[in-house]
Structures are given as structure tokens and as C-alpha cells.
Amino acid sequence: MNDRINKLRDVTINLGHGGGGRAMRDLIEDVFVATFDNPALAALEDQAVFPLAELARHGDRLAFTTDSYVVDPLFFPGGDIGALAVSGTVNDLAMSGAKPLFLSCGMVIEEGLAVDTLRRVAASMQRVAIEAGVSIVTGDTKVVERGSADKLFINTAGIGIVPAGVNISARRAQVGDAVIVNGFLGDHGVAILIARQQLALQADVASDCGPLGSLVATMLGACDDIHCMRDATRGGMATVLNEFAISSDVAIHIQETAIPVREEVRGACELLGLDPLYLANEGKLIALVPARCAQRLLAAMRRHPAGTHAAIIGEVVAQPAGIVILQTEFGGQRIVDMLVGEQLPRIC
Amino acid sequence: MKYVDEFRDPDRARALTLEIHRLVERIDRTRGGLERPLQIMEVCGGHTHSIFRYGIHQMLPPEVEFVHGPGCPVCVLPMGRVDDCVALAERPEVIFTTFGDAMRVPGSRTSLLKAKADGADVRMVYSPLDALEIARANPHREVIFFGLGFETTMPSTAMTVLQAHAGHIENFSLFCNHITIIPTLKAILDSPDLRLDGFLGPGHVSMVIGTRVYRFIAEQYRRPITVAGFEPLDVLHSVFMVLRQIAEGRCEVENQYARIVPEDGNAQALSAIQQVFEPREFFEWRGLGSIEHSGVRIRDTFAAFDAERKFPVANLQFSDPQACQCGEVLKGLIKPHQCKVFGTACTPDRPLGALMVSSEGACAAHYRYARIDTSALTGRAVVRTGSAPAALRVQA
Amino acid sequence: MCLGIPGQIIAIHDAVNNLALVEVSGVRRLINIAFIVDEELPPAACVGDWVLVHVGFAMSRLDEAEAMHTLALLRELGEMDEAGELDELDDLRSATDTFSATGSTP
Numbered sequence: 001m002n003d004r005i006n007k008l009r010d011v012t013i014n015l016g017h018g019g020g021g022r023a024m025r026d027l028i029e030d031v032f033v034a035t036f037d038n039p040a041l042a043a044l045e046d047q048a049v050f051p052l053a054e055l056a057r058h059g060d061r062l063a064f065t066t067d068s069y070v071v072d073p074l075f076f077p078g079g080d081i082g083a084l085a086v087s088g089t090v091n092d093l094a095m096s097g098a099k100p101l102f103l104s105c106g107m108v109i110e111e112g113l114a115v116d117t118l119r120r121v122a123a124s125m126q127r128v129a130i131e132a133g134v135s136i137v138t139g140d141t142k143v144v145e146r147g148s149a150d151k152l153f154i155n156t157a158g159i160g161i162v163p164a165g166v167n168i169s170a171r172r173a174q175v176g177d178a179v180i181v182n183g184f185l186g187d188h189g190v191a192i193l194i195a196r197q198q199l200a201l202q203a204d205v206a207s208d209c210g211p212l213g214s215l216v217a218t219m220l221g222a223c224d225d226i227h228c229m230r231d232a233t234r235g236g237m238a239t240v241l242n243e244f245a246i247s248s249d250v251a252i253h254i255q256e257t258a259i260p261v262r263e264e265v266r267g268a269c270e271l272l273g274l275d276p277l278y279l280a281n282e283g284k285l286i287a288l289v290p291a292r293c294a295q296r297l298l299a300a301m302r303r304h305p306a307g308t309h310a311a312i313i314g315e316v317v318a319q320p321a322g323i324v325i326l327q328t329e330f331g332g333q334r335i336v337d338m339l340v341g342e343q344l345p346r347i348c
Numbered sequence: 349m350k351y352v353d354e355f356r357d358p359d360r361a362r363a364l365t366l367e368i369h370r371l372v373e374r375i376d377r378t379r380g381g382l383e384r385p386l387q388i389m390e391v392c393g394g395h396t397h398s399i400f401r402y403g404i405h406q407m408l409p410p411e412v413e414f415v416h417g418p419g420c421p422v423c424v425l426p427m428g429r430v431d432d433c434v435a436l437a438e439r440p441e442v443i444f445t446t447f448g449d450a451m452r453v454p455g456s457r458t459s460l461l462k463a464k465a466d467g468a469d470v471r472m473v474y475s476p477l478d479a480l481e482i483a484r485a486n487p488h489r490e491v492i493f494f495g496l497g498f499e500t501t502m503p504s505t506a507m508t509v510l511q512a513h514a515g516h517i518e519n520f521s522l523f524c525n526h527i528t529i530i531p532t533l534k535a536i537l538d539s540p541d542l543r544l545d546g547f548l549g550p551g552h553v554s555m556v557i558g559t560r561v562y563r564f565i566a567e568q569y570r571r572p573i574t575v576a577g578f579e580p581l582d583v584l585h586s587v588f589m590v591l592r593q594i595a596e597g598r599c600e601v602e603n604q605y606a607r608i609v610p611e612d613g614n615a616q617a618l619s620a621i622q623q624v625f626e627p628r629e630f631f632e633w634r635g636l637g638s639i640e641h642s643g644v645r646i647r648d649t650f651a652a653f654d655a656e657r658k659f660p661v662a663n664l665q666f667s668d669p670q671a672c673q674c675g676e677v678l679k680g681l682i683k684p685h686q687c688k689v690f691g692t693a694c695t696p697d698r699p700l701g702a703l704m705v706s707s708e709g710a711c712a713a714h715y716r717y718a719r720i721d722t723s724a725l726t727g728r729a730v731v732r733t734g735s736a737p738a739a740l741r742v743q744a
Numbered sequence: 745m746c747l748g749i750p751g752q753i754i755a756i757h758d759a760v761n762n763l764a765l766v767e768v769s770g771v772r773r774l775i776n777i778a779f780i781v782d783e784e785l786p787p788a789a790c791v792g793d794w795v796l797v798h799v800g801f802a803m804s805r806l807d808e809a810e811a812m813h814t815l816a817l818l819r820e821l822g823e824m825d826e827a828g829e830l831d832e833l834d835d836l837r838s839a840t841d842t843f844s845a846t847g848s849t850p
Contacts, residue, residue, distance in 0.1 A: 332403020
């Protein structure tokens, strides 16, 4: 392994690094293989191969997902594009109850990107991969001309195995289910807004970017029948709840006073006219579970580091089907609608 | 959050709601029955937003209704002016800066948001001063700031022009679409089919212009007006104060938002406005037509910072479709959901008229937050009586 | 264009250009305080003051005494109920209760 490190002398990425020749091989070995450090990747085949019997040890269905990551800026308080690329895909797998196992990593690099940036991103990906118990076993690298990509785009696809008996689906919500969230909403959205610096705000808010596989395993241990579960990424919690309500043809009733939001996130939202329910998160899940499990599940989540501020925020009711209703802190009610387009700061 | 959370207290809300019910009973008794609900117009888009965001309209007895006024400067932007914004933004040398609210408003062919996707350099800013910074940082580009809003936003825009002038920043200009509140209120009050019983005055406009300017509403038009804050308790408290005026037969200007609004307004802010702006003879309002002296333009002294003089601006006029009933909603004759095209041909995605255009528009807010009467559908007890005492709808 | 939020001035950044650092619930931003300062109240004297923050400017000082006064008024209105009128509310409810189609109160 040692003879692979420090082969790459270049300071910035150029088109040659995507050309398929020596330069590309050096890049892959020096930056990716050395960092991701696992036998499957080290073999440098065009694919990673795993015995099915091995996979079947973990459950009876294969879960498969993909996501692309295009965040700007690449580095922000609490994370970076690499951390997002691993935890985002790990979380999509975990939301089905699957144990995440293997990830692929496809990179599209804009010519001129510093090699050091790439090293930092790769290191971040490995850190999160280790935390999540997954390996990045195959990948691809392309370099495009300046202007054809915004610094770096990453695609990760992932496979995991769903344990027998676990059936989590947006269509399974039932009247009486409790709505549970694992902690503070809106941290990632505000952290990114601040990191972009266009609004000139300062606050101690870090992205909540992180893998949820371990929390989900804990949750499966505490509740044998989680009905619905999704992570609240773009579009925030409001989007997930609307998806559940529509897919399951139920109504979801939530209490504003029960929703955990950090003071600083509240402050940023008030200043900018944003609604925390629509802000992106990268380490938050919403679960709908039978009422009988709710308290036990909540307690188990709160004992886990990724669920310290978990809360029951509402319940599933029958009417009006397909709609999410918020009981406001003031006493009145309103609909929490599906987001139309991107949420923009307002002054009106 | 200090000075915010206290004004969102649900216990105070309950108490106020009870008082409002009592006042309505009293008015009902005094008049020997109410033929139609009492209608209170909240002028400001911000109040409309508060009302729907907190469900305040559901907390009032059915004998009191809000009429959502035209105080949403984004909604009343004429399509032609939006087209002008897009044309300016499409100029290759221009960086077009704007508040977020205006980006989605459709003109006759496209919006600023879509123009941005098509390659125009459109940038959202939180403050006009940020736009000036962009001008300083990009000396070879022309930076235009899209100034809109009532007197609330005029001082900040004016101050920015003054700073640009003092700093000799030649690549900065303002596309001015500021409008004034008093002519707007007069136009509403002069409508022949007006049915309003009182007003919630615009809290933040008033922190600039003061409260004395509304005297004509009380004295000439004989309608009570309470200048209101924006937290839900402020809104409810202001409704209470207007109803109390009605019950006591008074027509006065009251200031519920005294913690922020000084009676004389803000002298420095008014001075900045005065230095930079002067009234325009006519200004077009989407949904209301042309209102005299309701707009302002940049004075000749600062012509170098006037985007309308620096660049060609077509200023064409477009009318809303026949089916549009925005005018009737604005005057309180019908409610949003009573408009024939509400929610069908006219939705926030595809707005036909002004009130569906921005999320603070009455129809858009109603559609997003209240298109279903949730109080009846979530199993909470709804108490109704056919006659006095007033029906009660209480959130436990 | 009404969005404004109370914030507290925590430092003066540039007195000559009227720039101050304001804090809203832990979020800080530089704002222009030209509209709330004058000869009697120069920038330095504003530290600790509460102001209404709107599009990067302090538009008005928040009169803390008035705020307390308004809250006291609201409390008084509330106290009139606690004397027993809330019972009147309950009587009204039980006498004329009708429930919606979906069932009883949770």
C-alpha cells in the first residue's frame, strides 16, 4: 500500500487526470484507493464482486439507492461534500431499515480543482464511511473543462440488506401512529445559508450531516413495526410529512410547540422570513410508528447520540386525507403545504 | 426570543378571544342584530401572513371577518414592470439584485427566477446595502437594485442611494417601484361598494411615517383604525381595539404597536426619503388600476442612480384575464375561495391575478395555509349557537 | 414589505459609518443604525439597545417600557377572565356543544 501514496505530484487537477492514462491511475491510487483503504477497491477491477451468501447473512432483501451531491460551498461548518455524499446515501438505505454495506463513488471534477481539496473530501468520506460501517468499493473519475461543472460533483450509489420482517414504506401510515423526529430541524439549511455568505449572517450553527444507520438499528430494536421512515433532506420535514400523508391517504397533525428547533435557527428564520419546516437536514429522520411503541422508541432514541433531542411531534389522523395540519404555538391551525419551488428569504 | 415570544402567548390569546366574543355580543345587542359580519381590513401583507400562519382568522367569532387589503407590494407589481426587470437583468453588463419575494412574480412572459435559470445574472440580497457592496466589488459591471415596497423599505433604499452618491459609485442604480400607503388607503375608502368597518394599520410603514397621517380615515371616512404589530397577539389585540372602538362608537387612530411605532414616525428615515424621492403622478397597481400619486421616483439630483434613466425601460401595460376577481376580493366583497377561479385556473403555481402571485397575497396565503377549514375536521369541538350569545370556537 | 424582528445591539462596528453588530436569538449581523442615532444618542450609546431590524437597518428603537405596558394590558385583559368568566365559557360550551363529524375531542 505504501508505494501508492505520494505518487501524485500535481497540485491541481487537469484534463489528463481524467484521460484514462498514467495520470488518472496515479490520482485514483494516491487519493482514493489509499484513503478508502479496502480490499475490494484495492483490487482495482472494473467492478466489486460479493458472494450472495455473504449478503444474505444480514437479511432477505437488497436495498439499492443513489444520490448526487452538488453542494456549494464544498466545505461548511459541520461537514463537506464528501461527508454528505456518504451519509446521504447511507441514510437513504437506512430509511428502509437496511444495514448499509457498500457504496460506489463517481466523481466529476472541474479542471483546476486543487488536489488537496480532493484529498480532504476523500478523507471526509472515509471518516464517515468508517462511522457508518460501510466501504466505498468501486468508483469512477471524470475531469471536465473549466466551467462545465461547479468545482466537484459526487454521485454515490449504495447497497444494503433489509432484515427479514422489516417493512417500512410511505404507504404504511395508519391512523393513531405517532410522528417522531430525532432532533433539531433546520441546522443544515441554515449552516449552508451562512456558509454561502451572501446574507452576511454569523451564527454558531453547524450542519447535522451524519449517518443514521446506527440510530435506525437501535430503533428497530425498540419497535418491531416501524411503519414509515424518511430522512428530511431537501424540502425539509414538511415535504416528508406531505409525502407520507399523500402516499398513505391519511392526515398528519403536528404540534408546533413539540418541534425541536435550535434558538439560532429560529433567529435566522425570523430574520430572513424562512420556515424551519422546509429547511434541509442531513441527519434527521421522521418516523411514523404505532402508538404502542412510541414512548419506548423515544426513550431508546434519546439514549443514542444521534437522537438526544428526539421528540414525538404529532399523530396520524384520518381527515383531511393527504393534508398536514399544524397546531400553531398560538393556538390556531394551518395547513403545512407541499413546497412549491425553492424556499426564498422574504421581506414581506 | 425576547419581545417576540411574549407576543405569541397562547394563554393571552384565549383571554383576548373571549373579550372579542364579548365585544361582538355587545355590538350585536346595540345594533339589534348584525345583518352582515363586521369586516376589518388588514392593510399589510405581513399581517395577512401572520393571520394565516397562526390561524388567527379561525379564532374570531363568525361575526368578525378579515378583509385582506392590498398591502402586498409584490402582488401589486404590474406585469409590465416585471418584464422591465427581466429586460434589465438580461443585459450582459447588468447584475440585477432583488429581494427574494420578487423573484417568482411572473411578468407577461417570464419571471426573474426563470430568467436567472436562463443565464441572466440575478442575485438575491437581504439588504440594498448588499447590492451596493456588489457594485463596489464589480466595478466593470452595472449593478441595479430592484427597490419595491411601501414607506417601510423606502428609507433603506434612499440611504443606499445617498451612500452611492457620497461614494461616487457610478455603476450602481435603483429601479424604483416604491409605492405609498395613503393614496392606496384613500382609493380603497373611495370605492363606492366599500363595506369595511375598521382597519388594522400597517405597523412597519407607520414606524417610518407615524400614526397622525391616518387621521383622515377616522375623521373624514369615520372608520376606526388601530396600527398593529405583527406577532399574533398584536394582531388579535388590534382586532380587539378596533371592535372596542366600534362598540363604544369611537372613530380614532389607535396605536397598538407603540413599542416600535412613534406617533411622529422616524425623522431621519423621512428625511432620507425626502432627499431622494418625489411623487410620481400615476402609478399602476395590478388588480387596482392606476392610483394617483401612489408611486415615487428618484429626484433629478440623483438621476445618475436612476435605472429608468440609465437604461431603456419599456413600461408596457398588461391587464389581468377577464376571469380575475382580485378587485372584489380586495374590497371585501368576496372572499378568496369565492372567486370563480380560485384553486382551479388560478393557483400559486399558475397565478391569474395579483392576489395569488406572492405568498403574502390574500389568495395565495388562503390557498397555502387555509384552503381547508381544518378546525372542523380534526375532531375539536366546534360550538355554535343560532343566535346570541356569540358562537365560540375555542382551541383548548 | 413588513418583515422586521427585534434584535439587540451588541457592539459598534464602525461609528463613523453607523454600522453596528446586532444579535437576534444568537444570530449576528452587521446593520446600519443611521435611522436611530443622532447628536443626543450617538452610536456608542446604543450598545445594549433593542431595535427593529429590517433589511439590514435598525428602523426604530424598541421602547422597552411600552412593550411592558402592552404586555401588562394584555395580562389585565386575561385576569378579568380568571375571576370566573372562564366558567362562563365552559358553561356555554357544555350547554350547546356540537361535535364535528370525525368524533370527540382528543
